[in-house]
Amino acid sequence: MTKTAIISGITGQDGAYLAQLLLGKGYRVIGLTRSLAETNWGGLEYLGIKNDVIIQEIDLLDILQIIQLFEEYKPSHFYNLAAQSSVFQSFKHPIATFQFNTLSVFNLLEAIKRVDPKIRFYQASSSEMYGRVNNLPITENSVLHPLSPYAISKAAAHFTCIHYRESYGMHISCGVLFNHESYLRQQHFFVKKVIQESIRISKGEQDILWVGNIDIKRDFGYAPRYVEAMYLMLEQEKPTDYLICSGHSISLREIIEYVFEKLGIPKSACQISPELHRPAEIEDMYGDNTKARSELQWNYNLTIEQVLDLLIEEELKNDKTN
Numbered sequence: 055m056t057k058t059a060i061i062s063g064i065t066g067q068d069g070a071y072l073a074q075l076l077l078g079k080g081y082r083v084i085g086l087t088r089s090l091a092e093t094n095w096g097g098l099e100y101l102g103i104k105n106d107v108i109i110q111e112i113d114l115l116d117i118l119q120i121i122q123l124f125e126e127y128k129p130s131h132f133y134n135l136a137a138q139s140s141v142f143q144s145f146k147h148p149i150a151t152f153q154f155n156t157l158s159v160f161n162l163l164e165a166i167k168r169v170d171p172k173i174r175f176y177q178a179s180s181s182e183m184y185g186r187v188n189n190l191p192i193t194e195n196s197v198l199h200p201l202s203p204y205a206i207s208k209a210a211a212h213f214t215c216i217h218y219r220e221s222y223g224m225h226i227s228c229g230v231l232f233n234h235e236s237y238l239r240q241q242h243f244f245v246k247k248v249i250q251e252s253i254r255i256s257k258g259e260q261d262i263l264w265v266g267n268i269d270i271k272r273d274f275g276y277a278p279r280y281v282e283a284m285y286l287m288l289e290q291e292k293p294t295d296y297l298i299c300s301g302h303s304i305s306l307r308e309i310i311e312y313v314f315e316k317l318g319i320p321k322s323a324c325q326i327s328p329e330l331h332r333p334a335e336i337e338d339m340y341g342d343n344t345k346a347r348s349e350l351q352w353n354y355n356l357t358i359e360q361v362l363d364l365l366i367e368e369e370l371k372n373d374k375t376n
């Protein structure tokens with residue numbers, strides 16, 4: 055019998071790649087969006103799978119709609135990717151970020167508990183939850199110290215999942231993902247912005263790349279490979295949480311220098327704008343992916359330079375202004 059997987063956040067970067075992967079595994083895929091009228095289908099269309107996914111409009115803050123959804127589609131798996139996902143935006147809209155990112159998770163888990171507790175649930179947790187870390191690399195046992203409203207919301211949702219798993223024996227796994235990038239990344243995220251604007255600079259269409267604090271370091275990976283780990287988590291008999299990361303960090307400055315050199319741009323084309331600095335900033339973070347490698351057999355081996363090469367190549371290939 056065909057298994058049914060529901061993905062919330064289907065319009066996002068990870069939603070599109072995960073839908074592609076699950077369709078390839080033979081799943082019937084239901085994709086959730088908050089608004090059919092305003093939805094941008096860019097990712098699903100780009101991957102050529104728009105007509106293969108059943109799209110459903112839903113308000114995840116309304117538990118009755120979720121219960122109805124489960125009764126109608128009888129899913130075996132639910133991948134919860136919907137979230138206000140920008141740290142920067144969360145400082146501007148802290149309450150809305152917290153409200154959606156936490157209440158939606160409570161509603162989903164409560165609905166699963168009532169309709170079919172056997173539904174397997176994946177939660178998109180974030181490395182941002184660790185915030186001010188004392189020891190690197192981060193492991194599954196590191197202490198959480200969130201430094202943004204986004205991180206606080208993700209930490210609350212993370213503990214909500216642990217609570218339902220421990221209290222009701224539900225099959226819930228949290229993937230604590232570190233930054234991961236792709237051609238489908240939203241334009242305001244750092245790596246996508248740097249590559250897009252650098253291409254414009256290289257063609258004489260823009261003079262300056264404006265950035266905030268570029269001395270911070272992050273652990274970056276490749277989204278199409280990270281969604282494989284999400285799938286593998288829900289295939290395990292025993293639910294638990296995993297760090298999904300490359301295991302190395304790189305400064306944002308080094309990323310800019312790498313992209314500039316590839317595109318033949320002088321360093322002077324990058325300028326710092328104090329307006330782009332955040333009220334609080336994590337200096338460095340990278341994780342230990344040993345658990346995911348050994349238990350999930352998730353074999354990730356791309357360096358950040360290889361990821362940047364892939365992204366630049368795909369961006370240039372799709373650059374309509376050539």
Ligand code: NDP
Nearest residue numbers: 063065066067068088135136137138139178180231233234
């Ligand atoms: P995106 O920002 O690309 O996608 C987020 C999705 O959530 C979109 O489909 C968006 O819908 C939906 N969404 C946002 N706000 C709401 C809302 N208020 N109501 C309903 N839907 C909403 O994120 P990614 O695909 O990159 O990430 C997927 C998940 O993984 C997110 O939860 C993110 O926080 C988490 N994560 C991502 C990391 C990364 O590096 N990419 C790292 C760690 C965690 P719409 O199109 O309508 O805006």
